[in-house]
Amino acid sequence: MTPILTTSTTRVAIPVLKNEGLLSKVSAHFGKSRGFIVVNSDGGNCHYLDTKSERKEHECAPIRSLVENGCRVLLCQSMGRGAMSRSHKAGLLIHQTKSGSSVAETLSTFRAGNCPDFPDSSLCSHTHHDHCEDHDHS
Numbered sequence: 001m002t003p004i005l006t007t008s009t010t011r012v013a014i015p016v017l018k019n020e021g022l023l024s025k026v027s028a029h030f031g032k033s034r035g036f037i038v039v040n041s042d043g044g045n046c047h048y049l050d051t052k053s054e055r056k057e058h059e060c061a062p063i064r065s066l067v068e069n070g071c072r073v074l075l076c077q078s079m080g081r082g083a084m085s086r087s088h089k090a091g092l093l094i095h096q097t098k099s100g101s102s103v104a105e106t107l108s109t110f111r112a113g114n115c116p117d118f119p120d121s122s123l124c125s126h127t128h129h130d131h132c133e134d135h136d137h138s
Contacts, residue, residue: 008042011070014103019048022104030079037103038069063090075106094118
């Protein structure tokens with residue numbers, strides 16, 4: 001797959017387990033992450049968005065805030081159908097990545113064109129949450 005981005009200024013959002021900048025570990029699930037690293041595709045201009053403080057009511061992940069922070073691309077391992085639909089409606093492109101990798105490794109993989117478009121087969125049914133990190137909707 002050819003990388004979709006050709007500039008270093010395209011903003012990318014990656015769900016993470018905790019804020020460790022480019023060394024942050026990628027979360028297994030978009031809507032269950034504690035926060036997001038928002039970064040240029042070249043690794044520059046990196047900052048953290050806390051999920052709890054940035055999301056709106058009834059919003060699992062802060063999609064609106066990601067867009068307001070200039071994000072055009074989401075890199076994640078799994079997500080629910082609702083989050084995928086809201087992300088697409090917000091104009092975000094979604095690509096699949098591996099969980100457990102660092103943000104820096106994920107960006108490198110993405111720039112190399114090795115993060116495919118997010119497949120329907122990876123949508124979470126939300127009938128089980130044993131694979132997800134601590135998270136609630138309160």
